[in-house]
Amino acid sequence: MEVTAEVTGPLAAFVAGCRWSDLPEAVRKEAKRSLVNVVATSFAGCNEPAIVKAIAGLRPFGAAGNASVIGRAERLDALGAAFVNAMSANVFDFDDTHPATIIHPTAPVAPALFAYAETYGLSGEDLLLGFALGAEALCRIGNAVSPGHYRRGWHITSTCGVFGAAVATGKVLKLDQQQLVWAIGNAAVQTGGLVETLGTMTKSISVGNAARNGMLSALLARDGFSGPARPLEGERGFLRIATDAPKLEAVCDGLGERWELLTNTYKPYPCGVVLNPVIEACLALAADERLAVAEIAGIEITGHPLLRERTDRPGVRSGREAQVSAQHAVAVSLARAKAGLPEFSDAAVADPALRALGSKVAFKDDDSYAVDAARVSIRLRTGATLEKFVEHAYGGPARPMADADLETKLRQLAEYGGVRRELAPLIDALWSLERAADVAAVMALARSDAASRP
């Protein structure tokens, strides 16, 4: 096995040396879009049982702190807030997706920086720079262990997320190269997370840990808490044990020239991304006045084989399962002409009419389809056929979500999460974050007063 390639050192040197002025405008913008989206999904999740239980469970062990829980009134110590905000950001898997790895890059990274900002003070510019570098490190480490790592069963957002939080926090701490190597090493021993736990509360623990432990990794490294020289590429380093076929060069090739963050995508629907084109097609068909749902005899969906492999899931029993069920997604978007979180709730799943409609779905594999394409063909009892083809799903790399739609998502998810406060100041502050002298003031706009909770 090749053991001479250097990975951690060069990555750390790049992070240590990168300045705000080195960050292309498009990267700065994408960083802000990622933050708008993560605040949106944190609003959606902030009232979920997993988050409420985590706050209550950690409270006896945490210091009094200044760090906000997005969408809630509690304030926690920095590590606790990083943990909880990462959980709520990702609890519905409605957060962003790095297409090459299926990593949700912002949930493990941004909450560490938010908590840091409210505890130690941080400008918007420094936060955005730290975020961009943390997300970059996370996605590149993810690239290096993909696709084997996730396929083996590791929840890659969690296992690689801790590196993102460590690098991001390390950058805002202004760590030097050696300290960043230590921070990455400290993160490398905190890489838990299992695909087996998807759809359960337990999944959120590892996502929360990624943010918390990454932050702690950098704080300890600042204080001289030292580790091995090559935690990623060493003979028993993370990259080599995370997968049988690591691509070490993926970590550093083109650093500063090619930004993974520019490939980040945001979901219009709270579902597995392979369902995006299917739902988009169904919503278009639902708007067609020729369609009467009661008259549907059969529904055929054509797509890349991955669509069937990941989403052929009839008879789901929970909202979480419904998020990766084509049967449910098709039925609910046709019948209700909507595909938001309420449409993927436990209550929606319990509707027998949707089950009946979903049972009419048949898959047709077509290798010639890209994963962001799908065709939905509906046969009516009259014999007529209605059909919709989506070549590139909205929200995917080819048709990124518009800024305005990210704002709408934030407003809708605040409502879903029961966060009642004026949102315009928050949205404005996020879009102009690089001009914020103190991010703590922005975070204050994302809190909810206890009194205003539903």
Added chain:
Amino acid sequence: MEVTAEVTGPLAAFVAGCRWSDLPEAVRKEAKRSLVNVVATSFAGCNEPAIVKAIAGLRPFGAAGNASVIGRAERLDALGAAFVNAMSANVFDFDDTHPATIIHPTAPVAPALFAYAETYGLSGEDLLLGFALGAEALCRIGNAVSPGHYRRGWHITSTCGVFGAAVATGKVLKLDQQQLVWAIGNAAVQTGGLVETLGTMTKSISVGNAARNGMLSALLARDGFSGPARPLEGERGFLRIATDAPKLEAVCDGLGERWELLTNTYKPYPCGVVLNPVIEACLALAADERLAVAEIAGIEITGHPLLRERTDRPGVRSGREAQVSAQHAVAVSLARAKAGLPEFSDAAVADPALRALGSKVAFKDDDSYAVDAARVSIRLRTGATLEKFVEHAYGGPARPMADADLETKLRQLAEYGGVRRELAPLIDALWSLERAADVAAVMALARSDAASRP
């Protein structure tokens, strides 16, 4: 792949149902021996830089708490104390060894219970029962993923340790079977730790996390924080992704009949266990009045090939490396007739006379040797040969350390760690722990007053 075997459920049922009266006397005794040993090694480590830095680093984020840091004056919140005490217990790898897996079983498990006891109250009997069950779960899960898991590069004490702490804490919380399954699932997403980090401070983070996160896993499970039904044996459960060839049956076969804790061993020297017979032989030779170190022409050590593979390490540069260097171990034990922590310090390694002596060591592989056997043969310049054969090293499964030697180890390591307090009351309390109404009173005997520190 076999996916029907049930593992987590039966393990949880056994743990939930096991009572103090079900625990054989030998298991109760071994549990106490494990605790004496872990307090000893915690004393040794409590003043190490990694521990001091961890306490300082965590302090701003932790609540005021009652939980002791063994050998020190600070008191922390329960999660923080569990973290720190597990670190110090294992920082020198001088803690116990489960021979079948090379797991150090007590460091991740006991600190969670100590912290629990001081926070919520716990009798000695309940602590010992929780400890025995936690250590059992840990070692059995370790058996199920050995030897592939450690060989791949996972630090098995950390990765499997979190299950031990979760089960132990779950037992003292009196969780039912379902809650224990959730606790094990919550632990299953917190399985970090890399062999790559051995010999660095970073290693201690994952050991600390095992105790802390295992404890948190059980506390969350008590509050209904739920997870998958089969976190260990599921298609993408821990056992299946931890190694290519899991032995699922190893987790539950003979539960309650065969106790892994009874195979636990304690180190007489702060070194890799394969060095035990070598050091024992060298200490015997050092006591031989015919030996003059200056007259040594050559040293041959004969043993199982594993001895050479793990310890042929000339020219080491730190005490940590010296712990797995036959060259250093042979030299120092011959030259100084001692083999304690001072003999495996950075200072000892810097002694050029020891380097020169170590350079005279030659290995001879002999497959017929057991791993706990070794022969050391010294050729003098006079032509004479001195030789010592150790068939079964002291401290190994065949010749367990005596209780009195564990006491001596505790006293010596307290001195090494600079813990100045009367130790007899602590030793007595540990040997009679099952009669303690409140373990907090025992832990008070393991603290050091700030004033008494060196």
